[in-house]
Each structure stands twice: as C-alpha cells, then as structure tokens.
Amino acid sequence: MILVWLIAILLIGGTLCWLLAQWNKVFPKWIALCATVAGLVLMVWLCLQYKNSGDGAGSEWFINYRLSWIPAFGISFHLALDGLSLVLLLLTFFLGILSVLCSWNEIKEKHGFYFFNLLWTLAGICGVFVAMDLFLFYFFWEVMLVPMYFLISIWGDTNRRYASYKFFLFTQAGGLLMLLSILALYFIHAQQTGIYSFDYFDLLHTSPGASTAKWIMMGFLFAFMVKLPVVPFHSWLPDAHSEAPTAGSLILAGLLLKTGAYGIIRFVLTLFPQQAQAFGWWAMLLGAIGILYGAFLAFAQTDLKRLIAYTSVSHMGFVLLGIFAFNEIAMQGVIMQILTHGISTGALFVMAGMLKERLHTRDINQMGGLWTAMPFMGGAAMLFTMASLGLPMLGNFIAEFLILIGAFSASAALTVLATLGLIFSACYALRMMQKVFLGPATVTAPLKDMNVREWVMMSALTIGIIVLGLFPQPVIDMVKGVVGALVD
Amino acid sequence: MNELQFEALLPFIVLAAASMAVILLIAFRMSHTVIQVAAFLMACLVIFAMWYVKDTLPQSVPPLFVVDGFGALFTGMIIFSMMAVGLFSYIYFEEREENPKEYYILLFLATLGAATLTISTHFISLFIGLEVLSVSLYALIAYLRNRNNAVESGMKYLVLAAVSSAFLLFGMALIYMETGSMEFERIAQSIKESSSSVLFSMGFGIMVVAIGFKLALVPFHLWAADVYQGAPSPVTAFIATVSKIGVFAVLLRFAQSVNLPQYPLVISIFSVIAMASMIVGNLLALRQQNIKRLMGYSSIAHFGYLLVAFLPGNAAGVEAAAFYLLAYSITLLAVFGVISVLSTRMKDAEDLVIYKGLFHKQPILTAVLSICFLSLAGIPLTAGFIAKFFILASGVQQNLWLPVLVLVITSVIGLYYYLRVISTLFAASSSTGTTAKTLHPFFYISTYIALIVMMLLLFWLGIFPGRAVEGIREFLLIR
Structure with a gap:
C-alpha cells in the first residue's frame, strides 16, 4: 500500500498544483516541493526499514502489493519493491526535489501546468520502477512520456517542437514494439498454461520456442535500447536534452534513461536468459x-x-x-x-x-x-x-x-x-x-x-x-x- | 408479427415516428429551440423504449430483422452519437442558417437508416437501411447550400454513393444467383452445402466496394477528406460515427453469419485493404493544415485499425471492434463538438492556425481536444489506448503479424500529426479573435457539459475499462 501512496502523492500533488495555480502563482512550487520531499522521507524510511534485508538471505521482494484491475484480461495492479527498485526510487525522489528547486525561478508562465507535468512524469517513473504487471509497466512507461513531451514542447528552448516530436516518436516506436512483445508473451503463456495473465511472476515461467523468444526479446530490447540510448537509436537524446528546460534535462538524464537500464535488467535478463x-x-x-x-x-x-x-x-x-x-x-x-x-x-x-x-x-x-x-x-x-x-x-x-x-x-x-x-x-x-x-x-x-x-x-x-x-x-x-x- | 416482435421493434418505430413529429412541429411553425428540445426528448424516448424492451430480446422478426444484443449495442451507440450531434447542431445552425428546422427530420431519418442496418439479416433491409441513410446524408452534407464547399462535397458524395449502391446491388444479385436467397442464414446454409463458391466470392468482393466506400477504406476513400471538410461540422461528426457504426455493424453481422474467415481470399483482400488504409490514411494526414481534412484522413486510418480486429472473425475480435467503435465515437464527437463551438458564422474553425494558443483562451476546450487527440493517438490513461490494445491483442492472438506490425508502425507515424495539433494548441498565442456569444447561455453550458462528460468518459474507459468490456460481452451474448 505504501507504494501506491508514493505514486499517489505525486499524482495528487500534480493535480493540486494545476488546480490551485489559479489562486496563487506561488502555490504550485511549494506543493510540488512538499510532495517530492514527502516522497523522499517515505523512501528513506523504507530504506532504513529494509536496510539489512537486501543481502539475499530472505526473499528478495520487500513489499508485494496486488489488486485486481481488469480481471477480464488478467491484468492486475501489481506493485512490488526489491533492492533495485528501492535505490532507484530513492534516486527518483532525490532528483525530483532538485528538479522542483531548479525550476523555482526559471519558469515564468503557466506554473500550475508545469508542476503538474513535472510531478506526473515523476509518478510515471516511480510506477515503472515498481510495476510488476507487464500491462501496468507499459502503462506507466507511457504515462511518464506524455508529461515529459509537454515539458519539452511548452517550456523548452527555440527548437523545442522538433525536439519534443523526436523524443516522443522514438520512444513511442520502441514502446509499441514492446507492447507487441508483451502481448505475444501473454498469449504464449496462455497457450501453455491456460491462464491469461500479464503478471511478471507468472510470465517468468513461460518458455516460448527459441526463435520466437528471440523475436519477443528483440521487441523489449528495442524499447529499452531507444530509451537508454544505445548508439544507433540515440539521436533523439541530444535534441531533447538540449531543448528541454533545466528540470526536464535533469529528469531525462537522471531518471528517464535509467528506466531503459532498469527494463533490461528487470525484464530482458530474467524473461529471456x-x-x-x-x-x-x-x-x-x-x-x-x-x-x-x-x-x-x-x-x-x-x-x-x-x-x-x-x-x-x-x-x-x-x-x-x-x-x-x-x-x-x-x-x-x-x-x-x-x-x-x-x-x-x-x-x-x-x-x-x-x-x-x-x-x-x-x-x-x-x-x-x-x-x-x-x-x-x-x-x-x-x-x-x-x-x-x-x-x-x-x-x-x-x-x-x-x-x-x-x-x-x-x-x-x-x-x-x-x-x-x-x-x-x-x-x-x-x-x-x-x-x-x-x-x-x-x-x-x-x-x-x-x-x-x-x-x-x-x-x-x-x-x-x-x-x-x-x-x-x-x-x-x-x-x-x-x-x-x-x-x- | 406478434406482440413481442412488435415490442422489439419499438425503438425503431419511435425513431421513425420522431421524424414525423418533427415535420408536424415545423408545420405548426415552432421555433428552432422548441424543435431542438423536442428532438432531444424524442431521442430520450427512443432510449427509454430500448430500455423497456431489453428483457424481451433477442427477438427475430423474419425474414428482415433480428433484434438481439448485438443490434441493441450498436443501436445504442448510434442513438447516443445522434443525441450528441443534435446538441452540437443547435449552436452551429442557429448562427448560420435561417431555416435549420428541416435538418432534424433528416437527422432522425439518417439515424433510422443506420439503426436499421444494425438489425438487418436480409439484403433487402440492408439495402433499404443503407439508402435511407445515404439519401438523408446527401441533403445533410449540402445543408449549408450557400457555401461552395458544401455543395461540392454533397455532389461528390451523391455521385459516389450512387455508384457504390449500384455495386452493392450487383454483388447482392450475384450472391442471390448462387444461393437463391437473400437472407443471411439461408445464404450461409446453401454455401455450406454447395462446393464451389466462385459466384459468392465474386459477389461479396463487389459488395466490398460499397462497404469500403461507406467506411472510407482505401482505395475507396477519395471522398472522405472533401466531404469531411465541406459538410457542416455536426454532420461530419454524424458521418464519422453514426453512418460508419451502422455499416460496420452490418458487415460484422454478415461476416459472422456466413463465417467469412473460412474464405482465405476474402480475408487476404480485407487485410490488404486494412493495411492500405492504415498506411495511406496516416501518410495523407501528416501535412494537413485543415483540421477537418485531418480528421478525415485519420478516420481512414482508424477504420484500417478496426479491420484488424475484424480479420480474426472470433468473439475477441468482435468485442475489440465494439470497444474500439465506442471509444472512437466518443472521441470524434468531442472533437467535432469543439470544432462546432469554435466555428464562426462565416467559416468553420477548420484551419489549424485558429487553434494556435487556444490553451490561453479556452482552457476547457483545449483540455477536451488534447485528451481526444491523445486518445486517437492511443496514449494510456485514455480510452484510445485500451481500444488499440484490444485490437492488437485480438490480432496477436491469431498470429496476424503483418497487419499488426503495420498497425504499430503507422500509429507511430500517426502520432506525429496528433502531436502537431496538440503542440499547436499549447503554442504561444497569436490571434485574438473570439466568438461573440449571442445565444442563450443554457445551450453553451449544456454543450460544455456534454464535452466534459465525454472527456471524463474517455478517462473512465481508459482507466477502468473492465465494466464497459463486461457490458459489451453481456450484450453480445444476447442472441
């Protein structure tokens, strides 16, 4: 439940920023700061609590939270936390606070909408780091994309439109191929076991044929390599980073790229060893x-x-x-x-x-x-x-x-x-x-x-x-x- | 016809009576406002009638109709779309046309035609429904007869629709020659018994021309952009939703009854059409500066996506298609609602320039429009994503890799022009022209409320699609 709260704090904070901006222009930045600080405090507390449980002695999963979401398709709202997610979340909130601070005076217009986008991007990133249902993972993967697109295209520099299109199209192309791979894995799993499920822990035991597995892995890998970025697919990065506002560049470099690395470690290596x-x-x-x-x-x-x-x-x-x-x-x-x-x-x-x-x-x-x-x-x-x-x-x-x-x-x-x-x-x-x-x-x-x-x-x-x-x-x-x- | 059968047809009878009622109201020289309100109430009456008869379904009314859950589902979508179109029409026509009253007769008739299509099980009822729909549309498209574009697009639609009807009749005749019947069930039976089905395949192939025309699929799409641009905005919304839902529903029903997926030739024709529509629609939309034309091309692409769900011919495909149509109609109605609200007396708000910096002037409309475009692009949190996901799922399940890959690649291309519109909305403001509000605020408020409700619906379907999917399943099971 605490993981849900982590994401909810950011989502609610972002929405409040947008709504309250009409009354006072100073509100949004303080709300954003409070939300990110609250997140960091929660994370530090979690970190102290699980300080000694990451050494591989017990279960590697500290928290496991699961709710049914769209049962008709075997989609659940499944969040889980292990050591890797924990350090990444810590980084997310740390850089989150800094991104709020560094936009303190930089943003001159549309404060509310700006901080809304900032916090929602962070929420998407948090979601990516803890989602253990592949559908939910894809969902968060995209949720972090759209607000980031707005951050670049509204508050960016002179060439911002070009940069934001390029960023969005590259990542979306990767993302959709990943979605295809997720679906292929889902149906192969269903054929083998008769259970329709997008859950990471269920899909772990799927063994598609060797050549199929190769193609499915390529779909995942492509999405993550675009995000990381790996050289032939890197050309969105310099444009997006240089045109984005400071906080945008900070989040792009500090967090968004890391989701690619996280994806490879979490999904590619374990699903297709x-x-x-x-x-x-x-x-x-x-x-x-x-x-x-x-x-x-x-x-x-x-x-x-x-x-x-x-x-x-x-x-x-x-x-x-x-x-x-x-x-x-x-x-x-x-x-x-x-x-x-x-x-x-x-x-x-x-x-x-x-x-x-x-x-x-x-x-x-x-x-x-x-x-x-x-x-x-x-x-x-x-x-x-x-x-x-x-x-x-x-x-x-x-x-x-x-x-x-x-x-x-x-x-x-x-x-x-x-x-x-x-x-x-x-x-x-x-x-x-x-x-x-x-x-x-x-x-x-x-x-x-x-x-x-x-x-x-x-x-x-x-x-x-x-x-x-x-x-x-x-x-x-x-x-x-x-x-x-x-x-x- | 017994009483139950009559009851099952009640919503359609009410719909037909509604157009009569509007004629009477016009004869009594009622004002536009009265007619608008009366039309709304009559649409509510139709929905009430559907609610009233829903427990008696399914009812077959041989040989022409069957009123089952499938028909009820699509008729429901059609009626709700019509209500939204009717609501947007008031503001739109009150400002422009000295005599907007007959418009509502045509609107009801066209709706009746589309609704008839969803329950047809016979070529005759199919053809009558299609013609009632088309003939009303000719007049609706050219309704603002002082505009050059409107007359041109009306003519274009008239000529092409007439040709496509001829094709439809010819195809039906060939199938009749082969099977000796025009009822879907009988056709299915007799082609199952006979070995050769050349004439049937040919006949259906020719019918595909007419259906492709109505759904604006490549290569029968040439009218789409012109008609979308020339028709009054609410009518464009009507063509894009009601008329296409009706035609798609009858296509689905026919495909299901004759078990179309067993003909590899037909399936390959449809997959070629689907892929061509996705590619051509998205490519042509890329550089459009006119938002109505852009929607026209995007609708070509979207019906290409929809055909991917049609190809597998299984229950998952039908479900996906129904959900997609639901999400798509809500989105399109909202987009054209915004266009109607922004239109001025002289000109529709169709140039993209008008939308530059709309965020600063009309934050609510901008929010609605951006959510709609994100939904069309298939971005999560909106209904469009879930809809596209279902389609991809039904395609992947049947190993239709080629169409599915084309879908993925073209939707990335499509994303470009949706983003273009969105970034225009949020760009720095330039023009300052605002529409002077001359009408009673009640209509503006209700229009805005309708738009906001649609936006929330898109979110609801995008975040909690479970309930809607179950609803669609329940309806489809009533047969």
Whole structure:
C-alpha cells in the first residue's frame, strides 16, 4: 500500500498544483516541493526499514502489493519493491526535489501546468520502477512520456517542437514494439498454461520456442535500447536534452534513461536468459561503440547542454557493457553507474541551467573565464566534471571500475576498447571546464554567484556523489540479493 | 408479427415516428429551440423504449430483422452519437442558417437508416437501411447550400454513393444467383452445402466496394477528406460515427453469419485493404493544415485499425471492434463538438492556425481536444489506448503479424500529426479573435457539459475499462 501512496502523492500533488495555480502563482512550487520531499522521507524510511534485508538471505521482494484491475484480461495492479527498485526510487525522489528547486525561478508562465507535468512524469517513473504487471509497466512507461513531451514542447528552448516530436516518436516506436512483445508473451503463456495473465511472476515461467523468444526479446530490447540510448537509436537524446528546460534535462538524464537500464535488467535478463546470453557479445559491442562515439561527439560540441547530453550517451555505454557481461561485479557496477550518473550528469545540467539563466546562452564559445566572477560555481563545476571523467573518490570511479573489472572476464578486447573511453572522457571534460570557467574572461556584465537555493542544490549533489564514492557498500549490500538472483 | 416482435421493434418505430413529429412541429411553425428540445426528448424516448424492451430480446422478426444484443449495442451507440450531434447542431445552425428546422427530420431519418442496418439479416433491409441513410446524408452534407464547399462535397458524395449502391446491388444479385436467397442464414446454409463458391466470392468482393466506400477504406476513400471538410461540422461528426457504426455493424453481422474467415481470399483482400488504409490514411494526414481534412484522413486510418480486429472473425475480435467503435465515437464527437463551438458564422474553425494558443483562451476546450487527440493517438490513461490494445491483442492472438506490425508502425507515424495539433494548441498565442456569444447561455453550458462528460468518459474507459468490456460481452451474448 505504501507504494501506491508514493505514486499517489505525486499524482495528487500534480493535480493540486494545476488546480490551485489559479489562486496563487506561488502555490504550485511549494506543493510540488512538499510532495517530492514527502516522497523522499517515505523512501528513506523504507530504506532504513529494509536496510539489512537486501543481502539475499530472505526473499528478495520487500513489499508485494496486488489488486485486481481488469480481471477480464488478467491484468492486475501489481506493485512490488526489491533492492533495485528501492535505490532507484530513492534516486527518483532525490532528483525530483532538485528538479522542483531548479525550476523555482526559471519558469515564468503557466506554473500550475508545469508542476503538474513535472510531478506526473515523476509518478510515471516511480510506477515503472515498481510495476510488476507487464500491462501496468507499459502503462506507466507511457504515462511518464506524455508529461515529459509537454515539458519539452511548452517550456523548452527555440527548437523545442522538433525536439519534443523526436523524443516522443522514438520512444513511442520502441514502446509499441514492446507492447507487441508483451502481448505475444501473454498469449504464449496462455497457450501453455491456460491462464491469461500479464503478471511478471507468472510470465517468468513461460518458455516460448527459441526463435520466437528471440523475436519477443528483440521487441523489449528495442524499447529499452531507444530509451537508454544505445548508439544507433540515440539521436533523439541530444535534441531533447538540449531543448528541454533545466528540470526536464535533469529528469531525462537522471531518471528517464535509467528506466531503459532498469527494463533490461528487470525484464530482458530474467524473461529471456538464454537469448540474452546469446546476444551478450553484440550488446557489449554496442556498449563499447556507444562509449567511444558519445565521447567523440561530446568533444566536438559547442552547445553546453548538447555536450553534456553526449557524455550521457558515453556513460550509458558502460551500463550496457556491464549488464551484458553477466557477472555480479559488473552488475553491481551498473547499478552504481545508474546512481552516480544520475547525480553527476544531473548536476552538470543544473549547472548549465544556472549559466543559461545568467548568460542567456548555451554556446561555450561565448563563455570563458567565469571562475573569477563565480568562484563557487566554478568549484562545484570542477567537482562534477571530475566525477564525470571518473576521478577516484567520486562515485563514478567506483561504478566504471567495477564495470570494467566485470566486463574484462567476459570480453577482454571490448573492455580494452571501453577503457579507451575513459581517456576521451578526460578530453571532453577538461575541454568543457577550460572553455567555460578558465581562460580569458569574455563576459563583462556583472554575474551573481550562487544564491542560497543553488547552494542547497549543489551541496546535496556534492554530498551524494562523494558519499557514493567513499562508501558504496550500503548500495552494494542493498542490491546484493537482486544481483545474485540475476547472475545465477 | 406478434406482440413481442412488435415490442422489439419499438425503438425503431419511435425513431421513425420522431421524424414525423418533427415535420408536424415545423408545420405548426415552432421555433428552432422548441424543435431542438423536442428532438432531444424524442431521442430520450427512443432510449427509454430500448430500455423497456431489453428483457424481451433477442427477438427475430423474419425474414428482415433480428433484434438481439448485438443490434441493441450498436443501436445504442448510434442513438447516443445522434443525441450528441443534435446538441452540437443547435449552436452551429442557429448562427448560420435561417431555416435549420428541416435538418432534424433528416437527422432522425439518417439515424433510422443506420439503426436499421444494425438489425438487418436480409439484403433487402440492408439495402433499404443503407439508402435511407445515404439519401438523408446527401441533403445533410449540402445543408449549408450557400457555401461552395458544401455543395461540392454533397455532389461528390451523391455521385459516389450512387455508384457504390449500384455495386452493392450487383454483388447482392450475384450472391442471390448462387444461393437463391437473400437472407443471411439461408445464404450461409446453401454455401455450406454447395462446393464451389466462385459466384459468392465474386459477389461479396463487389459488395466490398460499397462497404469500403461507406467506411472510407482505401482505395475507396477519395471522398472522405472533401466531404469531411465541406459538410457542416455536426454532420461530419454524424458521418464519422453514426453512418460508419451502422455499416460496420452490418458487415460484422454478415461476416459472422456466413463465417467469412473460412474464405482465405476474402480475408487476404480485407487485410490488404486494412493495411492500405492504415498506411495511406496516416501518410495523407501528416501535412494537413485543415483540421477537418485531418480528421478525415485519420478516420481512414482508424477504420484500417478496426479491420484488424475484424480479420480474426472470433468473439475477441468482435468485442475489440465494439470497444474500439465506442471509444472512437466518443472521441470524434468531442472533437467535432469543439470544432462546432469554435466555428464562426462565416467559416468553420477548420484551419489549424485558429487553434494556435487556444490553451490561453479556452482552457476547457483545449483540455477536451488534447485528451481526444491523445486518445486517437492511443496514449494510456485514455480510452484510445485500451481500444488499440484490444485490437492488437485480438490480432496477436491469431498470429496476424503483418497487419499488426503495420498497425504499430503507422500509429507511430500517426502520432506525429496528433502531436502537431496538440503542440499547436499549447503554442504561444497569436490571434485574438473570439466568438461573440449571442445565444442563450443554457445551450453553451449544456454543450460544455456534454464535452466534459465525454472527456471524463474517455478517462473512465481508459482507466477502468473492465465494466464497459463486461457490458459489451453481456450484450453480445444476447442472441
């Protein structure tokens, strides 16, 4: 029931934002903040409660909640929580609060509708992370899409319409193929057992013929690879990320991409273990290509947000590489990468948003020497740039290190290729830092350094990335049971 | 005819009497408002009659009709659609036409024709129903005779519908030659007994031309965009819902009685038509700047989707089709309701430019319209998603992979133009023209309430479809 409340808080909060915006323009942001904070408090409480149950000793499912929804088709409202879902939900609410904070002054019009969309996207994401009925999963998968489309297309930058169409069409194409796969699985299950059910735990025991299973898996995988994104399907990402408002980019990079990774881990690996194994080498190759290709393109960008977007492509390559290495250490690394990438890239997008607010541009050629005007922001930027290139002591290092160790035993050649990506990441990260904050000052107008609200956001992110870098063990313990079950 | 049979036909008799009543009211020089209210009450009377007779169903009225759950379900949809159309018509015609009264006679007659189709079990009743529907539609489409578009589209519909009727008659004649009967059941029997069915296949193939024309399926779709654009907005809504529900219902009934899926040739023809409709409809809609034309092309695509549910020929398919028609009619009625409300005296609100930034001026209408377009695009939380899901499910169940894949790919293409409309609605505002409200506020309020109710219905069907599905199942079991 508590999971229902988590989603309901966001849905109700969003609706209230929209309704109450007519009375007072300040209401929506406070309601949104309260809703996300309440969610985070609930999550932290859950986290403390199940702190020691994730080690694989007991059942890996902490909470299991099931209601009948459309019994005629065997569709149920089935939510469940395990270690993986729990850490992802924690990330969702953490970044949720930040996304509300970073839109505090950025949004100038239609406040109510904005925060409505923001909270509904978050609700969709939460739903995706806990839905254990495939129909419900698809439902949430789409629910997070539509509000995000509105966020980009109404509050985005100049080229927002193009970006929002592209985002929606790419994800929808993937989503519909996934729906076909879900349906195929559903009918095959019904043929084999006579029970019509979309439930994850029922469908786990379905064994379609080898070639059918391959096609069904491809449907799922396509949806998740578009979302992740994997290189041939990544072209929506730079547009969507660069045109979206700051909070939109934060949620896209920090959370939406993670739903792709989550989907592969939760559904592809467990529903089709043999087929996934067979596809493993190719997926790792795609991952390695993504790492290098993303890094190259990031190096060439002049648009700050586009640059950060391409670093996401590169980092998500590590996720794919790690998932299909099929061993425990790489999988742990993947989950760490999901968390740390959410924080570090999120922080960079927030930073880009702050710069945009002050300079009204995203072009890094028009920036330079900003450190003198804004030393604190420069310091924070330095930290997250370093995190992004994988400096030890910061979270991303742990993640990438674990993934590379794990992947090495699966395919040495591809791992060597992927490791080269770390060098390129240093190139693009240092270039970004150099162009924006160092060098001769080009901006003459007086610039304000960070205000209190921005301080709070940046310190929260900084604490997050350092804590994950120094003490990753709690996360590793939390997902140990899930990862163990996956790798077997 | 015994008393029970008469009772079963009562709703249809009331419907026919209603058009007479409207004629009498006009003869007594009643005002438009009185006629509108009376028409509404008579539509309620029809629904009451249906409620009254529902326990006596199924009743067969040989040889022409059978009033069963299937017929009742589709007739119900037709009557409710007609009521919505009638409601939107008041505001629309009161502003434009000095003499809007005869419109209601035609509306009732056309509805009667469509309703007759849903209960026909005989070629004669099928043909009479179709002609009553078509002939009323000729006049309805060209009702605003001062507009060039209206007359042109009326002519276009007239000529093409006449040709398609000829095809229908020819096809019926061929089937009659083969089987010696025009009753669906008898036809089914005699083709089961005889071995060769060349004439039957040919005859049905020719009938497909007429049915394809009425449902605006590719390659018989050429009239759709012009007629949708030229006809008055409420009439367009009527063509898109009532007339198509009626024709689709009779197609379903005929297919079920002769067990059409056993003819691979017919099924492949239908799947080609379905795929062509999905592809062509969606592609042609992509660049449309006129919202009525856009709806025309999108309706071609949607009937292509609907045929995917028709192909399997099983119970799940019929259920999916009924649910789809329900969701689709609500959506279309709401869209054309909004168009009617926004239309001005001189011109319908058909250019997409008019809708730019509507969100700032008319938040309620914008909400209704965006939900409708999301529903047409098949996005979850709306009825359109569940409807599309049922269709996909019935297709996947029968391993109809090709049509299903085409459906998926074309609905992604279709998403583009639905999103285009939605993002226009939410774009920064440009024009400021607002319609001056000259009528009694009661009609505006009731129209708005109807639109909001439809929007909520779309949500309800999208989130809790269970009850509606059960209802449809129960109705379909009465036979």
